[in-house]
Amino acid sequence: MELYSYPQFGESLYTTILDNGLRVNLLPRKDFHKTYGILTTNYGSIDNEFVPLGETNMRRFPDGIAHFLEHKLFEKEDHDAFDIFGKYGADANAFTSFTRTSYLFSTTRNADKCVEALLDFVQTPYFSEKTVAKEKGIIGQEIKMYDDDPNWQLYFGIIGNLYPKNALSSDIAGTVESIEKITSADLYACYHTFYQPSNMNLFLVGNFEVEEMIDLIKKNQAKRTFPQAQPIERADLFFDPQGKEIIPYRMTELAVQRPKTIIGIKGLDILPGGRESLSYKLKIELLLYLLYGEASERYQELYDQGVLDDSFSYDFSLERGFHFASISGDTNKPQELSNAVIEIAEHALETLEGKEVEFELAKKEMVGRNIQALNSLESIANSYEGDLFEGATLFDVVPLLEELTLRDIKEVAQQFLRSEAISVYQILPKEDDLS
Amino acid sequence: MQQELVNGVELQVVSTQQFKTNCVVVSFVTELTSREETIMRTLLSNILETSSQTYPTQKDVALELSKMYGASFGTTVSRRGRLHTLSFIVNCVNDNYLLQPENMLAQVFSFLKEMIFAPLVEENAFDEVTFTRQKENLAAYIEAVKDNKQTYAALELQKMYFDDPIQKSAQYGDLADLTNITASELYSYYQKMLQQDNIQILVSGDVEFADVLACAKELSFEPRTATKLNYLYTQPRHESVLEKITQQTLNQSKLDLAYRLPVPYRGEMHYAALIFNALLGGSPQSKLFMNVREKASLAYYASSSFDPFRQLLVIQTGIKSVDKRRALALIKEQVADLAAGNFTLEELENIKLNLANSYESRLDSQMTALNRLQLEFITKTSESPASWLQKLNQVTKTEVMQVAQKVELQAIYFLDGGQE
Numbered sequence: 001m002e003l004y005s006y007p008q009f010g011e012s013l014y015t016t017i018l019d020n021g022l023r024v025n026l027l028p029r030k031d032f033h034k035t036y037g038i039l040t041t042n043y044g045s046i047d048n049e050f051v052p053l054g055e056t057n058m059r060r061f062p063d064g065i066a067h068f069l070e071h072k073l074f075e076k077e078d079h080d081a082f083d084i085f086g087k088y089g090a091d092a093n094a095f096t097s098f099t100r101t102s103y104l105f106s107t108t109r110n111a112d113k114c115v116e117a118l119l120d121f122v123q124t125p126y127f128s129e130k131t132v133a134k135e136k137g138i139i140g141q142e143i144k145m146y147d148d149d150p151n152w153q154l155y156f157g158i159i160g161n162l163y164p165k166n167a168l169s170s171d172i173a174g175t176v177e178s179i180e181k182i183t184s185a186d187l188y189a190c191y192h193t194f195y196q197p198s199n200m201n202l203f204l205v206g207n208f209e210v211e212e213m214i215d216l217i218k219k220n221q222a223k224r225t226f227p228q229a230q231p232i233e234r235a236d237l238f239f240d241p242q243g244k245e246i247i248p249y250r251m252t253e254l255a256v257q258r259p260k261t262i263i264g265i266k267g268l269d270i271l272p273g274g275r276e277s278l279s280y281k282l283k284i285e286l287l288l289y290l291l292y293g294e295a296s297e298r299y300q301e302l303y304d305q306g307v308l309d310d311s312f313s314y315d316f317s318l319e320r321g322f323h324f325a326s327i328s329g330d331t332n333k334p335q336e337l338s339n340a341v342i343e344i345a346e347h348a349l350e351t352l353e354g355k356e357v358e359f360e361l362a363k364k365e366m367v368g369r370n371i372q373a374l375n376s377l378e379s380i381a382n383s384y385e386g387d388l389f390e391g392a393t394l395f396d397v398v399p400l401l402e403e404l405t406l407r408d409i410k411e412v413a414q415q416f417l418r419s420e421a422i423s424v425y426q427i428l429p430k431e432d433d434l435s
Numbered sequence: 436m437q438q439e440l441v442n443g444v445e446l447q448v449v450s451t452q453q454f455k456t457n458c459v460v461v462s463f464v465t466e467l468t469s470r471e472e473t474i475m476r477t478l479l480s481n482i483l484e485t486s487s488q489t490y491p492t493q494k495d496v497a498l499e500l501s502k503m504y505g506a507s508f509g510t511t512v513s514r515r516g517r518l519h520t521l522s523f524i525v526n527c528v529n530d531n532y533l534l535q536p537e538n539m540l541a542q543v544f545s546f547l548k549e550m551i552f553a554p555l556v557e558e559n560a561f562d563e564v565t566f567t568r569q570k571e572n573l574a575a576y577i578e579a580v581k582d583n584k585q586t587y588a589a590l591e592l593q594k595m596y597f598d599d600p601i602q603k604s605a606q607y608g609d610l611a612d613l614t615n616i617t618a619s620e621l622y623s624y625y626q627k628m629l630q631q632d633n634i635q636i637l638v639s640g641d642v643e644f645a646d647v648l649a650c651a652k653e654l655s656f657e658p659r660t661a662t663k664l665n666y667l668y669t670q671p672r673h674e675s676v677l678e679k680i681t682q683q684t685l686n687q688s689k690l691d692l693a694y695r696l697p698v699p700y701r702g703e704m705h706y707a708a709l710i711f712n713a714l715l716g717g718s719p720q721s722k723l724f725m726n727v728r729e730k731a732s733l734a735y736y737a738s739s740s741f742d743p744f745r746q747l748l749v750i751q752t753g754i755k756s757v758d759k760r761r762a763l764a765l766i767k768e769q770v771a772d773l774a775a776g777n778f779t780l781e782e783l784e785n786i787k788l789n790l791a792n793s794y795e796s797r798l799d800s801q802m803t804a805l806n807r808l809q810l811e812f813i814t815k816t817s818e819s820p821a822s823w824l825q826k827l828n829q830v831t832k833t834e835v836m837q838v839a840q841k842v843e844l845q846a847i848y849f850l851d852g853g854q855e
Binding site for chain 1: 453454492494498500501502503504505506526527528532564571572575576578581582583685687720729732734735736785787788789791793799
C-alpha cells in the first residue's frame with residue numbers, strides 16, 4: 001500500500017491496486033462514528049455503444065441501461081441486498097451519472113460486514129426476465145417524476161442544445177420506451193464489460209483500522225475469480241471541435257410559475273488529462289465565480305434590476321470526454337438574463353483586467369470552501385474521480401489552487417469562452433396553466 | 436459548557452477537534468401568536484441575510500465572507516409546533532488548518548454583530564429598496580413552490596388537516612400576508628424580536644470556552660424575561676376523514692395522507708413512535724417501501740414522516756392516477772398490519788439498529804449535532820446520546836403496536852395528474 005500524508009490537514013490516505021485490478025483507497029477518520037464506503041465503476045448513462053466483453057463488434061444498447069443495471073444489482077435470486085445492510089443497521093444507496101455508477105453504504109456499526117456486503121452484492125449479478133420486467137414499472141415511475149420537474153427539464157434542455165443526438169442528451173434513466181427493450185442478456189453484457197475490477201474503485205473513509213480493513217478486502221476478493229482484465233472499447237461520442245452540432249436556441253412551454261432560462265457553454269477545447277484537467281476545472285470555477293458570483297459587479301446590478309434573484313446559479317461539469325458550463329435562473333425577464341450572461345462571457349477578458357484583488361479573494365474563498373468540505377466523509381469519497389484526475393482527492397485541491405494566478409484565469413477564459421460554443425434554452429409558462 | 440450571559444440569553448460551547456471548521460449559530464425563539472408573524476420572520480431573515488449598514492448589498496456581504504476564507508453565512512427559519520426559530524449561522528475554517536492563522540472566531544463574531552445589530556435602516560424602517568426587492572423575491576419563491584409537486588401536495592394536505600391558521604400555513608408563512616407588511620412595521624417587529632425572543636448562542640469547534648465567552652459578550656444582548664415556551668400543538672380530533680382532489684396535467688399523481696398520532700414528545704411512547712414511523716415508511720426496509728413500492732410496483736416513492744411537535748403522521752406517495760384506489764387500500768393495510776403486530780422481532784431489531792445508526796451519524800455533522808442542542812434549548816428537554824440509545828433499545832413490540840393503534844386517518848389529499 002502507498003501512503004500519502006497531508007500534514008496541513010492531519011490526514012493520511014492509503015491506496016493500492018489489488019491483483020484483480022481493483023483500486024482501493026482507505027482514509028481513516030478515528031474521531032468519527034461513521035464509516036462511509038463507495039464502490040464505483042467507470043460506466044454511466046453515456047456508455048451505450050461499445051464492444052461487449054468477448055465480442056468483436058460495436059453494439060448499441062437501450063438508453064438508460066446503466067441506471068437500470070444499478071437498480072437490478074440489488075435484487076438477488078432469494079434476497080435483496082438492502083436487507084443485508086438493514087440487518088447491520090446501515091444505510092445503502094446507489095446512483096448513476098453520465099459516466100459513473102456508484103454503490104454506497106454508511107454505517108456507525110459493523111463496518112467490516114458492510115464492506116463485505118458491498119463487494120459481494122455488486123460482484124454477484126443476478127438478472128432474470130421476471131425481475132427485469134417488474135423493474136420497468138418502478139423505473140417508469142421514476143422517469144415520470146423527472147418529467148414533472150421543470151429544473152430537470154431545463155438542464156436536459158440545454159444539454160440537448162449542446163450535444164444533440166448524443167447519448168449525453170438522453171435522460172440518465174432513459175425513456176419509458178427505451179427501457180421497455182432491456183433484457184437480462186443485455187444487462188449481463190453490460191455488467192461483464194464494465195464491472196471488471198480493473199474498471200472500478202473502492203473508497204472507504206471513517207472509523208476503521210487500515211491493516212484489518214485491507215486484509216478483509218483482500219480475503220473477500222480472493223473468494224471470487226475474475227477473467228483477465230480487458231481494455232474497454234467505447235464508441236467515440238465527442239467529436240465536434242468547431243461546435244457545428246450546437247443548436248443555438250430552443251424553448252418549450254410548461255406549467256411553470258415563472259420563465260426559466262439556462263445558458264450553456266460547451267467546451268470545444270481538448271483537455272490535457274490527469275491533474276492538469278483538475279487544475280483546468282478549478283480555473284473555470286474561479287472564472288465563473290469572478291464573472292457570475294455574488295461578489296461580482298454585474299451580479300449586483302442584475303439583482304437590483306430584478307433580472308436575477310437567488311434562483312440564479314452556475315455550474316461546471318467535467319467528466320470523461322466532455323465539459324460544459326451552465327448558468328441558469330428563474331426570471332420574468334428571461335431574454336434580458338440570457339443576453340446579460342452571454343455579454344458577460346463575451347467580455348470576460350476586459351472584465352478580468354486589473355482584477356488581482358478580486359482574484360485573490362476568490363481564491364481564498366475556494367481554499368476555505370475546500371477545507372470546509374473535508375468535514376464531510378461523503379464529500380471526500382464522492383469527489384474521487386479515479387483516472388479522470390489521476391487519483392486526486394480533495395486534499396490535492398488546496399495546493400493546486402494556491403499556485404493559480406489571474407493570468408491562468410485569463411488564459412482559460414480565452415480557451416473556453418467561445419461565442420460559437422454558447423447556447424440558450426428557455427422554459428416559458430404555458431398559457432392554459434391549470435395550477 | 437453552558438452559561439447564561441444575561442437573563443434569557445444562553446451560550447453553549449462544544450469543544451471538539453472532530454471538525455475542520457467552527458460553527459456559530461445564534462437563534463431567536465418565540466411562540467407564534469399570529470399567521471402574519473410567520474411570513475414577517477421569513478422576510479426578516481431574507482433581509483438580514485443580504486444587507487447591513489456596513490455591507491448594504493449582497494456583493495458587500497459576499498466580499499466580506501470571502502475575506503474570511505469563504506465562511507458560509509446564512510439565516511434560516513424553522514417552525515416546530517407552536518415555536519418559531521430564526522437563526523443566524525456562520526461556518527468558518529478553523530485557524531489550525533490555515534497556513535496563516537487569522538483569529539477567525541473573533542472575525543466571525545464581529546461580522547455577526549454587524550448583521551444582527553446594524554441592519555440597513557433609515558428613519559426606523561428597513562431601506563425601502565432592499566425591503567421591496569426582498570419582498571418581491573420572497574413572493575416569487577413562494578409561487579415557485581407550486582412547481583415542485585411533491586411539496587405542493589404536502590402543503591395542500593397540511594392546509595386541509597389543521598384547524599389553526601398558523602399550522603395550516605407553510606413553514607415560511609402565507610403569501611396573502613406578505614403584501615401589507617411595511618418597512619417600518621417590519622423594523623419595529625425586529626426591535627421587539629431583538630428585545631424579547633429567547634436567545635441561544637451555540638458554538639462548536641476546536642475552541643476554548645473563555646475565548647468564545649469573550650466574543651459572545653461582545654454581542655451585548657439585553658437581558659429579557661426568559662419565558663417558558665410551549666412548543667406542543669394538538670389538533671382536535673375530527674369524526675370524518677376529509678378528502679380533497681385537485682386536477683392538474685401531470686405525469687405523476689400524488690397521494691398524501693394525514694394521520695393524527697397523539698404521542699407526547701420525549702414522553703413514554705416517544706421512542707416507540709419513532710420506531711413505528713421507521714417501520715411504516717421511514718426507511719428502505721419499511722412496509723411502505725417494501726410493499727407499495729417494491730412488491731406492488733405501485734409507486735416511485737412511498738414514505739412516512741412523524742412530527743412529534745404537532746402529533747402528526749404524514750404519508751406521501753407518487754403514483755399513477757389509475758392506481759389511486761389500490762394504493763390507498765395498500766397503505767391502510769400497512770398501518771393495520773403494524774397495529775395487528777404483523778412484523779417480526781427481527782424487523783424490529785433491524786429498525787432499532789438503523790435508527791441508532793442515523794442518530795450516531797448525525798453526531799458526525801457539526802450542524803446536525805448543533806441542531807440537537809438547539810432542540811433541547813427550545814423544548815427544555817435533554818437526553819444524552821447514551822440514554823437516547825438505551826430508551827430506543829428498550830422499546831417492545833407491544834409498545835410499537837400500541838402506537839400503531841393510536842393513529843387515526845384524518846385527511847386524504849390527491850393531486851390527480853390524469854393522463855396515462
